[in-house]
Amino acid sequence: MTVAQSATKAIDAVEERPARHGLVRYAAAKAGGALLSIAMVIVATFFLFRLLPGDPVRALAQGRNMTPEQLDLERRRLGLDRSLPEQFVHFVNQTVQFDLGTSYEYKRPVLDLIGERIGSTLLLTGTALVMAVSLGIWQGARAGWKPGSRFDRFSTAISLVLWSVPTFWLGLLLLMVFAAGIGPIPGLFPTRGIESVDAPDGFAYVLDVAKHMVLPCLTMVAVVYAQYLLVMRSSVLDEVGQDYVTTARAKGLRDDEIRRKHAVPNALLPTVTLVFMRIGFIVGGAVTVEAIFSWPGLGQLFYEAIRVPDFTLMQGTFLLITVSVILMNTLADVVYHVLDPRVRSA
Amino acid sequence: MSITWTRRQRALRRFWADFRTHRAGVVGLAILVVAVVLALAAPLFIDEGVTNVVRGTGEKLAPPSLDDPLGTDESGRSVLLLIWWGSRTSLLIGFLAALLSMVIGTVLGIAAGHFRGWIGAVIMRITDWFLVLPSLVTALVLAAILGGSTATIVIAIGVTSWPSTARLIRAQTLAVEARPYIERSTALGAGHWHITTRHVLPNVAPLLLASTTLEVASAIVTESTLAFLGVSANKTSWGTMLRGSYDWGAATSGAWWYILLPGLCIVIVVLAFTLCGRALETVLNPRLRGATR
Numbered sequence: 254m255t256v257a258q259s260a261t262k263a264i265d266a267v268e269e270r271p272a273r274h275g276l277v278r279y280a281a282a283k284a285g286g287a288l289l290s291i292a293m294v295i296v297a298t299f300f301l302f303r304l305l306p307g308d309p310v311r312a313l314a315q316g317r318n319m320t321p322e323q324l325d326l327e328r329r330r331l332g333l334d335r336s337l338p339e340q341f342v343h344f345v346n347q348t349v350q351f352d353l354g355t356s357y358e359y360k361r362p363v364l365d366l367i368g369e370r371i372g373s374t375l376l377l378t379g380t381a382l383v384m385a386v387s388l389g390i391w392q393g394a395r396a397g398w399k400p401g402s403r404f405d406r407f408s409t410a411i412s413l414v415l416w417s418v419p420t421f422w423l424g425l426l427l428l429m430v431f432a433a434g435i436g437p438i439p440g441l442f443p444t445r446g447i448e449s450v451d452a453p454d455g456f457a458y459v460l461d462v463a464k465h466m467v468l469p470c471l472t473m474v475a476v477v478y479a480q481y482l483l484v485m486r487s488s489v490l491d492e493v494g495q496d497y498v499t500t501a502r503a504k505g506l507r508d509d510e511i512r513r514k515h516a517v518p519n520a521l522l523p524t525v526t527l528v529f530m531r532i533g534f535i536v537g538g539a540v541t542v543e544a545i546f547s548w549p550g551l552g553q554l555f556y557e558a559i560r561v562p563d564f565t566l567m568q569g570t571f572l573l574i575t576v577s578v579i580l581m582n583t584l585a586d587v588v589y590h591v592l593d594p595r596v597r598s599a
Numbered sequence: 600m601s602i603t604w605t606r607r608q609r610a611l612r613r614f615w616a617d618f619r620t621h622r623a624g625v626v627g628l629a630i631l632v633v634a635v636v637l638a639l640a641a642p643l644f645i646d647e648g649v650t651n652v653v654r655g656t657g658e659k660l661a662p663p664s665l666d667d668p669l670g671t672d673e674s675g676r677s678v679l680l681l682i683w684w685g686s687r688t689s690l691l692i693g694f695l696a697a698l699l700s701m702v703i704g705t706v707l708g709i710a711a712g713h714f715r716g717w718i719g720a721v722i723m724r725i726t727d728w729f730l731v732l733p734s735l736v737t738a739l740v741l742a743a744i745l746g747g748s749t750a751t752i753v754i755a756i757g758v759t760s761w762p763s764t765a766r767l768i769r770a771q772t773l774a775v776e777a778r779p780y781i782e783r784s785t786a787l788g789a790g791h792w793h794i795t796t797r798h799v800l801p802n803v804a805p806l807l808l809a810s811t812t813l814e815v816a817s818a819i820v821t822e823s824t825l826a827f828l829g830v831s832a833n834k835t836s837w838g839t840m841l842r843g844s845y846d847w848g849a850a851t852s853g854a855w856w857y858i859l860l861p862g863l864c865i866v867i868v869v870l871a872f873t874l875c876g877r878a879l880e881t882v883l884n885p886r887l888r889g890a891t892r
Contacts, residue, residue, distance in 0.1 A: 289724075290728050290731065293728055294732075301740065301741070301744060302744065413870065413873060413874070413877075414866070414870065416873065417816065417820070417865075417866050417869040417870040417873055418862075418866050419820045419823050419824055419827075419838075419862070419865055419866075419869075420824065421823075421824055421827045421828075421841065422823075422841060422862035422865065422866075425841065425844070425845060425850055425862070426858065426859070426862070428850045428851075429849075429850040429851075429853075429855060429858055432850070433850050433851040433852075433853065444850075444851065530730075532733075533731060533732060533733030533734060533736075534733070534734070534735075536733040536735075536736060537733050537734065537735025537736055538735075540735065540736060540739070540828075541735075541824060541827075541828065544828060545845070555736070555739075556828060559739055559740075559743045559828065559829070559830060560829055562743055567740065567743065571736065571737075574733060574736055575732055575733065575736070575737075578731060578732070578733050579731055582731050
């Protein structure tokens with residue numbers, strides 16, 4: 254999806270929102286929709302992972318020495334000796350009980366592995382998201398307020414370039430310059446992981462983790478914030494010519510004040526919608542960034558599952574990622590409904 | 600017939616005159632033409648042999664020199680020739696994936712806008728579902744499961760990127776179908792096929808052009824990301840080269856040419872598509888005209 258399209262979409266979403274329903278009815282409808290989506294994800298995942306061309310066990314055994322007995326055992330463990338409908342019922346049954354199977358690579362329950370990793374992912378993406386959103390909104394609002402100014406042209410150029418930069422390449426560059434060091438620049442930050450081997454305790458530990466987080470976080474912020482900037486810019490641009498802005502100006506308010514107190518709050522709505530609607534994009538970025546910097550999070554777990562390949566682990570992480578993205582979207586919809594007075598009172 | 604032809608010609612000329620005023624768009628277009636011509640002409644000068652590991656003639660990971668202007672990779676292959684040959688894969692997958700995504704998006708978008716009622720509702724439900732799915736993660740899973748051939752990478756990207764197009768096209772279809780001449784057409788007995796292909800499609804086509812251009816840009820980025828994350832079986836694309844540079848520790852051993860140059864190519868081509876697409880969007884989309892500039 255392109256920036257301009259998402260902007261229009263965000264605005265459309267605001268306009269299309271049903272207004273007459275009460276909050277409870279609205280939330281219930283959204284929750285129902287989310288449940289349907291999750292059910293669709295579970296069904297789609299089942300069939301997707303049975304799409305594997307040829308024998309999945311044989312694919313799994315590629316490059317490993319396995320006897321026919323071991324292959325048979327593996328087949329039975331994955332439940333492939335049963336009929337497709339039986340497999341489906343079994344799969345749905347397990348999934349709704351949060352049993353995501355056992356990883357082939359780690360020989361441990363997938364859910365345990367996810368539990369260990371989810372904290373560091375939330376730390377990294379949360380920090381990056383907050384920084385990207387605040388920076389994007391601030392810069393976008395300034396740029397859109399004075400279209401064509403030097404600041405505006407500079408901001409738009411920067412964000413277009415960042416928009417075109419693949420996340421992983423930016424990560425590689427930062428790795429090369431700031432972690433490995435190049436020419437006169439010494440390596441400033443660690444190249445991988447979340448903590449040093451001999452990690453200290455207490456406050457020093459926090460500093461150690463923060464130091465490990467600088468480069469991954471920077472990579473994510475740089476790539477994500479460009480789109481917030483562009484969307485914020487175009488929605489502020491829509492407000493500039495509005496009557497209430499002229500009125501505020503006629504009242505003698507300072508330009509800065511009009512922007513901060515009048516235009517920005519109105520322009521925020523489509524941007525905020527976009528932030529949540531594009532959470533899936535951020536998740537994709539997290540996978541790439543975690544893979545490059547070996548950040549021990551959910552994204553790296555997913556990446557490892559693909560590299561091995563470990564299909565149970567891949568299926569489990571995929572399910573978890575998609576379901577949480579759906580839940581986030583639904584939550585955002587409901588929260589938004591509460592926040593936006595235009596939707597509430599109408 | 601000739602009246603229509605003259606009208607189209609005039610519209611085209613007006614469009615070009617409009618497009619020419621967007622300097623960034625013209626620059627983007629020029630870069631694109633050069634890139635595509637270079638990629639198409641590659642077999643006249645080099646062949647797939649440049650990607651052969653055994654035939655690498657230079658030193659391993661040698662910095663740029665007169666022999667290899669852009670340095671060599673871990674097997675002594677010339678980075679310049681690899682980039683040139685790799686541009687074919689990257690551009691091909693970019694174009695095909697964008698095309699696939701556009702076809703799915705257009706068909707479903709027009710269908711959702713034309714058949715209101717339950718068909719449209721079901722299509723929109725499916726579109727929204729796909730829209731929520733994290734597209735890169737889904738594409739990774741698809742490519743990992745189907746194997747990483749060119750065709751499956753195209754499918755993986757196309758299948759995960761169509762929903763925004765479908766929404767855009769649906770909105771446009773609704774706008775077109777609200778116009779009186781559609782009613783006139785229906786009164787004269789036009790069927791679904793006639794209305795959608797003769798009236799709606801030509802009206803959404805300009806928007807489609809702009810959004811395809813932008814879609815190619817993001818397809819190229821996605822392709823390189825998939826290749827970098829190791830699900831592509833293509834031997835040479837810009838993403839695969841960067842994968843190689845990561846695997847061989849080019850970042851830590853200071854082999855900057857191996858990282859910088861393939862990535863720079865991606866950025867330049869993607870930026871060119873983006874600039875071109877934005878200019879097209881501004882020229883063709885009346886809603887944006889005069890607003891952004």
